[in-house]
Amino acid sequence: MAFTPIAMGQYVPLKSPVHQLDPRAKLFLLVAVLFAVFPSNDFPSLALCTLALFGTVKLARLPGGMLVRSCRPVLFLALFTFVFNLLAGWGGGGFSALLHALGTAFLAVNRLLLLVFWAVLLPLTTAPLELADGMEALLSPFRRFGFPAHECAMMMSVALRFIPLLTEEADRIVKAQVSRGARLDQGNLVQRAIAFFPVLIPLFVIIFRRAEELALAMEARGYRGGVGRTRRSPLVWKKSDTGATIFVMLAICAFALFRMFVLHGATP
Amino acid sequence: METESVGVQTQGGRARSPGPPETPGVALSGCQGEAKHTGRMPESDPAILLRGVDFSYDGGNRVLKKISLEVAGGERVFILGRNGSGKSTLVKILGALQSPSQGACFICGIDASDAAVHGKVSVVFQNPESQIVGAVVEDDVAFAPENQGLPSPEIEKRVSWALEKVGLLHKRSALSSALSGGEKQRLALAGALAAGSVCLILDEPVAMLDSEGRVEVENVLRDIHASGTTIVQVTHRLEDVFEADRVLVLSRGMWAWQGRGEDFWDVAESLGFELPPLVVLGRRLSRKGVPLSLCHRSSQTFAQNVVHAILDSLSPPGQGGVDEPPRSPRSSEREEAADAGPPPSPFFEVRRLHYSFNVSTPLETKVLSDVSCIVPAGTWLSVLGRTGSGKSTLIQHLNGICRIQSGEILIGGQALPQSGSELRDLRRRVGLVFQSPEVQLFSPTVREELAFAPKNWGCPEEEIDARVERALESVGLDMGYLERNPLLLSGGERRLVAIASILSADPGCLVLDEPTAGLDASFRKRIKELLQGLRRAGKTVVTVTHDLDMALEHSDRLLVLDRGVRMCEGSIRATLPALLEMEASMLPEILQVSGMLWRHGVKAPLTWNVEELCRGLGL
Structure with missing residues (x-):
């Protein structure tokens, strides 16, 4: 069990300023950062965002390799994006067109990876139940409209907790079917999709069974939804959380102003 | 009261x-x-x-x-x-x-x-x-x-x-x-x-x-x-x-x-329960007049009490306590067959195999180091060891699911293929049954489930039915099961179907990871009989198991791994003393008792079999 490769977005229990930040602050700031990264499509902006990412990863004491590893499934998508952008941009033109296309493709991939890495930092540095608490707190204003905030947050956290388990099961089923001669890597798209049924069906059976067992186990431990539930460590908003939030928001504003005035030459 | x-x-x-x-x-x-x-x-x-x-x-x-x-x-x-x-x-x-x-x-x-x-x-x-x-x-x-x-x-x-x-x-x-x-x-x-x-x-x-x-x-x-x-x-x-x-x-x-x-x-x-061997031994002792109470708080303390009772009853001088080096554990016909004459040609030969997870990262973990072993054709090898000792990784090498990082494996004297059509052919020849294989079932009927592997290996259509029926028969299920939905069978039946779904490809060697785990006594017995039958039919069998009783009673050879390193390998008789080095609570009770007697120099065979121990003690 200790040998299993890290699954995507699996929590890494460490002690760091990023880990200790209130999950509400982290959720809020993540959304703000994603809004800042999304429109960036030039070298200086993306370079700044990348620097900020490195800074945050360093602050979170995460080994860089672990971050990359936990995003491995996305790396293929990134490669695909790169090749696609390169070919589409180049269009068989001359050397300068190729150079230009190379630049565009690089920026596109850089932005995609930045979005993914930033997003994955959240589950990597926040325990699922804590994340659920944060989400529940942020969603609770919508409760008055009948939105099941607690249930949604609990579902999220249970799903996160099951990711490593299902990764392991999926890996074993793939190996088992390959051992029975299943060819998962040949033929056209339709053939491949059909070839995947022997993996998908058992996986769904497992998920349903697990869900049923877990529901029973939760009931056995007295879970009756969010009503009347207390917390072992209720979320406490600290001064440092206010400080960190203000700091990051100011940085994002500065970044936006920098983009608006320096890069795009807007005059006040 | x-x-x-x-x-x-x-x-x-x-x-x-x-x-x-x-x-x-x-x-x-x-x-x-x-x-x-x-x-x-x-x-x-x-x-x-x-x-x-x-x-x-x-x-x-x-x-x-x-x-x-x-x-x-x-x-x-x-x-x-x-x-x-x-x-x-x-x-x-x-x-x-x-x-x-x-x-x-x-x-x-x-x-x-x-x-x-x-x-x-x-x-x-x-x-x-x-x-x-x-x-x-x-x-x-x-x-x-x-x-x-x-x-x-x-x-x-x-x-x-x-x-x-x-x-x-x-x-x-x-x-x-x-x-x-x-x-x-x-x-x-x-x-x-x-x-x-x-x-x-x-x-x-x-x-x-x-x-x-x-x-x-x-x-x-x-x-x-x-x-x-x-x-x-x-x-x-x-x-x-x-x-x-x-x-x-x-x-x-x-x-x-x-x-x-x-x-x-x-x-x-x-x-309708089968008595644990330790209880059988205890009762024979009581019948012989050795004072022994069956009232104990754990089987461990009971085993110790049995040993003390035997030692006490032997205490008059001249009866036991001989210090000659103990020898001659059980020799059965299958071991005599294995020892007599020229050794059969090896089906597998594993030489100096190394394997690590997450190679060249800070998380690199050694799983196997320098493991070597031989699996003679037509014999049954049991791989033993704790969780995390690398057993599963070792057997996943045997059909090429795990790629060899360092070392070599020979199958029938040839290097184990690592790619291409030869690798596919290897997977047909070596059937690998994963832990709880029943979760891999996906077909609407048992017939289709069993036909999956032979179809994948390109078996001609007209042969498939015969193969499916033969496979189902060999796991001891009747033809009535063919049209049933595998997902609606009991856990034990599902496992038998999963094993049959590998046998239908007619592999020369069957490799199983924990075949008896989580089954009740009656299905454990059926699995053991099934594997014995395969071995009698000339197939090579490799099992990874925690079930030491099965390993000792039925298999021919043992390989014991500890944290990725080979502790011992060889025929049951040769490895028995080394097994005693393992933690006592992990051994079958009779072997614990016989091991303790052996250490005290009592003239009794070193064995896991209650009948043999009783004979040796004159009970």
Whole structure:
């Protein structure tokens, strides 16, 4: 069990300023950062965002390799994006067109990876139940409209907790079917999709069974939804959380102003 | 009479508080306040009371028939029964997770339909994976007290207390997914204790664990029981009866027998149970007039007592205690066959195999180092070792699922192919059955499931039916199963179908990872017979197993791995002394006894077989 490769977005229990930040602050700031990264499509902006990412990863004491590893499934998508952008941009033109296309493709991939890495930092540095608490707190204003905030947050956290388990099961089923001669890597798209049924069906059976067992186990431990539930460590908003939030928001504003005035030459 | 003895015992236990620690100054609300004091509930109120419980899922078929049960506080009760006897339903009713169709269930005097019982009774299920809610250990333990709406400081206290009780305090901020099986079950027990429960209902809590995990959990349970908690445990393992205050046998939804643990052995055979070998030995000794009581708190202490009894009975000088080097463990026909004449050509030859996960990263973990072994054609090799010793990785090399990183493997004298059509051909020749293979089934009928592999290997259409039928026959299922849905079969039948789905490709060698894990005695027996049959038919068999009884009784050779390193390899006879170096609790009881006698220099064969040991001791 200790040998299993890290699954995507699996929590890494460490002690760091990023880990200790209130999950509400982290959720809020993540959304703000994603809004800042999304429109960036030039070298200086993306370079700044990348620097900020490195800074945050360093602050979170995460080994860089672990971050990359936990995003491995996305790396293929990134490669695909790169090749696609390169070919589409180049269009068989001359050397300068190729150079230009190379630049565009690089920026596109850089932005995609930045979005993914930033997003994955959240589950990597926040325990699922804590994340659920944060989400529940942020969603609770919508409760008055009948939105099941607690249930949604609990579902999220249970799903996160099951990711490593299902990764392991999926890996074993793939190996088992390959051992029975299943060819998962040949033929056209339709053939491949059909070839995947022997993996998908058992996986769904497992998920349903697990869900049923877990529901029973939760009931056995007295879970009756969010009503009347207390917390072992209720979320406490600290001064440092206010400080960190203000700091990051100011940085994002500065970044936006920098983009608006320096890069795009807007005059006040 | 019975209640009296129980009462004495519980009082001793209650010197320590069975519930979570008292926390003066913390106001408790409602039922939790009561839960803390239930440890001192009046003796007259039984911990569990079932009265005439009937249950049926569909209104017609009665799963439980007029079941009554009274368990006193602090009692430890075991419920034995086969698959389909209604045990799981009974567990749900006892755990207040299901209301009986008729009759009543009271926990500590509270009706089970009242939500307040969840602070008094907790259930721990078989599968450690699917009862953990929190990704971090302490979050998970806190789940039940959080549901009860306790104040945070009280929850924190209960979490620390419960984790300490199961010996996991040092792992409180670890990821629950990184725990071993035994640790996960201990975590589940901590979750139940933190709920403040005074009754634990356990549904085969060690069935899915390796022997190490089993011993861990059993020790924790003993400790929990000693501090006054009532435990009702459903089990397959007859050895558990040693720990019981009382045993009940459930059959077709009714009690077939109930009585004290030590009385159970007299009726076990008439109830259709096979006596554990250690009990057989104990009874032969008693019959010979060696004083020996069957009343013991664990099979371990019983084994020690048996050894002492034998040593004492041999004590007159000249009888035993000879210091000549012990020799001649069991020699059976199959071993003589293996030793006589030129050795058969090896099917597999593994040479200096190394393997690591996450190569060239900071997380690099060595799994196998310098492992070598030989599997002669037509023999059965058992690979033994603890969880994490690299057994599964080793056998996944044999059909090329794991690529060789360093070292070499020869199959029939040729290098094991690593790519291309030769690799596919290898996978046809070497069938690999994964752990709990029943989860890989996906077809609507057994026929299609069994046809999957031969179709993939390009077997001609007209041959497939014959192969499917042959495979089904070889696992001992009749042709009626062909059109049934594999997902609707029982767990044991599903495993047989999964094995048949590999056999239908007609591999020359079958490699199985834990083929008997999680099965009851009757299916374990069927799997053993199946593998023996394959070996007789000239196939090579490799099994990874924790089932030492099966390995010793049926296989030809052993390979023991410890943390990726080969501890010993060879015929059973040659490896037996090395096996004794393993932790005693992991060995079959008879081998423990015979090993201890051997060490004392008693002239008795070193064996795992009770008949042979008895013969050697003249019983």
